[in-house]
Amino acid sequence: MSTADWTGAQAIVEEAGYEPGKPVVRGVRFDIRPGERVGLLGPNGAGKSTVMKGLLGQLPHWKGELLLNGSPAAEAGPGAMAYIPEQPVLYERLTLWEHLALAAASLGMPEEKFAAKAERLLRRFRLDHVRHHYPVRFSKGMQQKVMLTVGFLLEPRLYLVDEPFIGLDPSAMMELMQALDEERARGASVLLTTHVLDTAERMCDRFVLLLDGRVAVSGTMEEIRRQTGCGPDARLFDCFLKLTGMAEAGGAG
Amino acid sequence: MSDEIRPAGLRDEREPDDSEMHRRDGRKPEDTDDPEPDPWHGQEPEADEPEDEEADDEEPEDVLPEAFSPAGLMRERIAAYWRKVLRSWRTAWDWTVGVYIVAPFLWIGGNIYAEFWREPPGWVADMPAAVPSALLALIVAVFAADLRTFADPGDGLFLRRNRAWTRRMIGIGMLYTLTAKLVVTLIFSALLLPYHLAMVRWPAGILLWQAAGLVCGGYVLALVRDAVSRRWSGWRRRMSRFAAVLVWAAAWGWAVSAAEDSPAVRPAAIALLVSGGAILSASRLKAQGTLFHEVETERDAYAASIGWLLIDAPPVRALPRGRRPLVFRRARPLLPGAAAPHRRLADLWLKTQIRRFETVRMYAALWGLGTAAIVQTPMWLAVAVWLVLGGLMVSWLNRLVVQWYAEPYMKMFPWPEDLAMRSADAARIAAGAPAFALWGLAVGVKAGLLYGGFVWLAAAAAPAAGWWLYLAINGWMAGFMAKPVPDKKKPAPSPDDRPQAGDAAAEFEKNN
Numbered sequence: 001m002s003t004a005d006w007t008g009a010q011a012i013v014e015e016a017g018y019e020p021g022k023p024v025v026r027g028v029r030f031d032i033r034p035g036e037r038v039g040l041l042g043p044n045g046a047g048k049s050t051v052m053k054g055l056l057g058q059l060p061h062w063k064g065e066l067l068l069n070g071s072p073a074a075e076a077g078p079g080a081m082a083y084i085p086e087q088p089v090l091y092e093r094l095t096l097w098e099h100l101a102l103a104a105a106s107l108g109m110p111e112e113k114f115a116a117k118a119e120r121l122l123r124r125f126r127l128d129h130v131r132h133h134y135p136v137r138f139s140k141g142m143q144q145k146v147m148l149t150v151g152f153l154l155e156p157r158l159y160l161v162d163e164p165f166i167g168l169d170p171s172a173m174m175e176l177m178q179a180l181d182e183e184r185a186r187g188a189s190v191l192l193t194t195h196v197l198d199t200a201e202r203m204c205d206r207f208v209l210l211l212d213g214r215v216a217v218s219g220t221m222e223e224i225r226r227q228t229g230c231g232p233d234a235r236l237f238d239c240f241l242k243l244t245g246m247a248e249a250g251g252a253g
Numbered sequence: 254m255s256d257e258i259r260p261a262g263l264r265d266e267r268e269p270d271d272s273e274m275h276r277r278d279g280r281k282p283e284d285t286d287d288p289e290p291d292p293w294h295g296q297e298p299e300a301d302e303p304e305d306e307e308a309d310d311e312e313p314e315d316v317l318p319e320a321f322s323p324a325g326l327m328r329e330r331i332a333a334y335w336r337k338v339l340r341s342w343r344t345a346w347d348w349t350v351g352v353y354i355v356a357p358f359l360w361i362g363g364n365i366y367a368e369f370w371r372e373p374p375g376w377v378a379d380m381p382a383a384v385p386s387a388l389l390a391l392i393v394a395v396f397a398a399d400l401r402t403f404a405d406p407g408d409g410l411f412l413r414r415n416r417a418w419t420r421r422m423i424g425i426g427m428l429y430t431l432t433a434k435l436v437v438t439l440i441f442s443a444l445l446l447p448y449h450l451a452m453v454r455w456p457a458g459i460l461l462w463q464a465a466g467l468v469c470g471g472y473v474l475a476l477v478r479d480a481v482s483r484r485w486s487g488w489r490r491r492m493s494r495f496a497a498v499l500v501w502a503a504a505w506g507w508a509v510s511a512a513e514d515s516p517a518v519r520p521a522a523i524a525l526l527v528s529g530g531a532i533l534s535a536s537r538l539k540a541q542g543t544l545f546h547e548v549e550t551e552r553d554a555y556a557a558s559i560g561w562l563l564i565d566a567p568p569v570r571a572l573p574r575g576r577r578p579l580v581f582r583r584a585r586p587l588l589p590g591a592a593a594p595h596r597r598l599a600d601l602w603l604k605t606q607i608r609r610f611e612t613v614r615m616y617a618a619l620w621g622l623g624t625a626a627i628v629q630t631p632m633w634l635a636v637a638v639w640l641v642l643g644g645l646m647v648s649w650l651n652r653l654v655v656q657w658y659a660e661p662y663m664k665m666f667p668w669p670e671d672l673a674m675r676s677a678d679a680a681r682i683a684a685g686a687p688a689f690a691l692w693g694l695a696v697g698v699k700a701g702l703l704y705g706g707f708v709w710l711a712a713a714a715a716p717a718a719g720w721w722l723y724l725a726i727n728g729w730m731a732g733f734m735a736k737p738v739p740d741k742k743k744p745a746p747s748p749d750d751r752p753q754a755g756d757a758a759a760e761f762e763k764n765n
Contacts, residue, residue: 083665091662092572093605097584099662102601105594106666132583137576 006069006157006187008033009081013064016047016054020061024050025213028064032158037180037190039200041236042210043244048193051210052162055191056083068158079107082156086163088143090135096122096146097131103150114153121149125175140167145175152179159183161192165199177203201236209243216243323421330403331429334555341559365629370447382453382513386463387506389441393471394498396437400479400537401554402426404547413544420538427472427534434471438464459512462519466505469526474501476533483546488575560611578608588683598676602657603683612653619646620688627695632703639689639696639719643726646685651734654680658737673737678727686723693719 009032015023025047032038042048053059055066057074068076094102097118104114122128125145130138135146144167151159159180165173180190180203194200200207201221208218217227217239225232228239402423413419442449442464449455455463474497481493512518581587581604588600606612623642627635654677657663697715700708 079667085665089661089665091605091660093578093608094601094662095578095584098601098604101584101597102663103666105597105601106668106672108594108669108672111592111597132578133576134573134578136572 006034006189008036008069009073009158009189009191010067010070011051011055011064011191012067013051013054013062015061015063016050016059017061018050018059023061023213025054025210028208028210028213028215030208030215030218032189032191034187034189035184036206037184037192037204039204039207040191040193040210041195041197041200041207041240042216046210047213048210049162050213052160052191052193055160076157079154079156081158081160082151082154084147084151084159084161084164086166088135088140088147090143090146092134092136094134095132096127096135096149099135099146099150100153103153107154117153117155118149121152121179124179125149125172141169141172144168145172148176148179152183155183155186155188157188159188159190159192161190163194164192165194165196173199197237197240198235207236209240211244323418324425327403327422327425327429330405334403338555338558361626365625366444368629370451373452377448378452381510382449382455383506383510385445385448386509387502389438389445389463390467390470390505391498391502392441393434393438393467394474394501396441398475398478399482399550399554400426400430400475401433402547402551403429404544404551406544406548409544423538424534427537430475431468431472434468434475438467438471442467459519462523463509466508466519466522466526469523469530470501470505473526473530473533474498476530476537479537479546479550480533482550483540483543491574573608578604580604580607588679595672595675596679598672599679599683602654602676602680605657606653606684615649616684616688619649620691623688623692624695627692628699632700635696635699639692640722640726642692643685643689643719643723644730646688647681647723647727647730648734650681650685651677651730655735655737668738670736670738674731677737678731681727681731682724685727686720689723690716690719693717693722 011028011030011032013025013028016025017023028047028051030038040048040051050059054062054064055073066073068080073081090099091102100118100121101114104118109117119128122131125148127142127145127149130142135143138146144164148164151161164176168176183190192200192204206218206220207224209216209224217224219227221236224230224236224239225234228234228242230239230242234242403426442460446460449460449463477497478494481497482490484490485493508518508522512522586597586600587603588596590596591600619642623638623645626638626642630638658668658673658677693715694712696719697709697712700711700715
């Protein structure tokens with residue numbers, strides 16, 4: 001999908017939860033600008049997955065909105081955004097190539113364009129030799145790469161990526177980062193959740209750190225350091241520890 | 254432990270368990286099934302220590318029931334297995350199933366069966382007796398196919414360390430397998446009795462010989478398939494198991510044929526099967542490291558018993574056995590015009606269905622039963638049956654399409670409603686029209702046979718007409734059948750605004 005007229009996304013979560021009257025997340029708002037990568041971070045139970053599910057419309061109790069180009073995501077048309085889940089979702093009787101063909105068919109992508117893009121992505125993720133194999137028989141890491149390939153094939157304006165580094169070996173992580181760089185050059189935006197703070201720091205332009213279902217701090221690395229009272233050389237990991245109060249408890253600096 | 258708190262069915266068993274026996278005589282347990290058994294650290298028995306009855310009352314769970322034995326445990330496991338299976342079957346049963354499915358099936362099936370044997374076709378009388386015997390051998394081999402041991406994954410913790418218990422439990426499993434073969438043999442032999450009694454006029458002795466041979470042969474085959482499964486995996490396992498069944502069926506057919514000229518073949522065959530069964534049983538009882546395979550076999554047996562109920566539940570569906578599909582191994586499209594998105598979707602749906610053995614089996618069964626119904630009914634009824642079969646086919650295929658769109662992977666994508674509807678339409682036609690046209694051929698040939706002359710033209714005209722008739726039935730039913738994707742809950746767009754399926758590619762181009 002073209003990103004020429006892409007002005008970015010706004011995530012607005014007034015309340016989100018799994019039971020009525022018991023919101024897990026409250027008052028979370030952040031923007032994702034064109035070509036920007038935003039990391040949604042936080043300790044276990046902070047509400048990262050809840051926010052992601054809410055933005056995807058998968059929560060039973062949800063007050064909020066995901067705006068794409070200022071309009072609700074539901075009106076943005078197919079292919080405006082792609083979700084890459086943490087747990088690979090595959091169909092057991094489709095080959096890898098057929099998984100991609102199905103994804104392309106959902107957007108009405110012409111056959112020739114699909115074939116060229118699929119070839120390029122399979123080579124990038126070094127999956128071209130298993131294109132006619134069943135992905136359900138792949139290792140977890142390879143299955144994760146299949147999900148990434150499907151997501152990249154659709155060329156959406158916004159990627160929602162849930163824990164992308166789990167199950168990926170270092171070379172696959174490098175391939176993912178290169179692919180995301182290409183997408184950034186195209187103007188696509190990325191919202192990703194992760195626990196891998198070092199990689200998030202390298203990959204993301206801005207961060208939203210959640211604590212107890214609320215935004216504790218957000219901004220660029222500089223802004224995060226300032227808001228958490230960390231020094232100029234502090235890593236995201238240090239800021240995170242300081243923010244969550246574990247620095248003192250663990251004796252870290 | 255008192256009888257009141259002992260599991261039912263174990264109360265009369267007074268046999269001491271092996272661990273108690275070890276405690277009594279102070280000896281080590283026998284060899285274990287564990288490749289690296291832990292050294293024995295059992296305590297020496299204490300002489301005549303008075304039992305603390307109060308302590309027993311307080312902590313009864315620490316003491317094994319006195320009657321706890323391999324036989325009792327196996328009895329409990331077999332009963333639990335069948336309780337579980339029957340409970341699952343019960344969920345699919347209510348009076349509507351009985352009235353609308355089972356009763357008509359029994360009535361129609363029974364009538365077709367009775368009619369067949371009342372006036373059997375000429376080829377039945379001409380068929381050598383070895384052919385039905387070989388088919389019977391095939392059926393007995395396929396039903397209740399594997400050695401059952403009712404193993405549980407938890408057995409690996411303690412039970413398998415006791416070799417005596419393991420042997421006795423597997424021995425009971427062998428008896429169960431033999432009994433299952435006997436039951437299946439009796440059922441299918443009874444169905445073939447009209448042939449054996451009225452057509453080839455076998456005396457009771459030969460009938461008994463055949464039954465004994467089928468039971469023993471089925472049992473031997475179960476042990477052979479068990480050994481093959483433990484030895485190989487992948488395609489070697491599948492091919493070996495398949496080949497074993499074919500060899501057995503052919504061998505039994507040959508034995509039946511040879512016994513007509515040389516009656517000595519009969520006792521020789523039974524002796525061979527009994528001795529073979531005994532040798533294989535002894536060898537199997539000595540085998541070690543079989544727990545994983547046995548647990549896998551039990552899981553497969555349970556899945557086979559209830560799988561038909563849960564055939565569409567994604568977590569229950571079996572994963573493909575190979576790394577690559579057996580059919581349509583390349584990306585070549587199956588349907589013409591697959592460049593169009595809706596045709597591409599229909600093409601992918603069709604491939605996935607053909608790769609699922611359960612769907613192919615159901616399709617073949619529906620086609621076979623439909624053809625039998627057309628052949629066995631009067632001409633006017635055959636035409637009506639043909640039309641009803643078309644409706645059934647459309648309805649069943651639509652259910653498969655709807656389920657496909659409900660797959661988690663499919664739900665990840667925002668399917669435009671019109672694209673999904675058109676792909677469902679193409680899928681139902683691609684999968685169902687050939688079967689409907691072939692039913693039309695059966696109707697046409699039947700008409701030609703009955704009336705002769707120019708009516709034979711119906712044999713050519715009916716399949717062609719059937720194709721168009723199927724399209725009409727499909728179009729009519731599409732109006733009220735379940736839709737592949739739910740209706741969008743938003744105001745209906747005006748006719749001018751409504752997206753057209755053919756516009757999907759144009760929409761893509763516009764956005765890019």
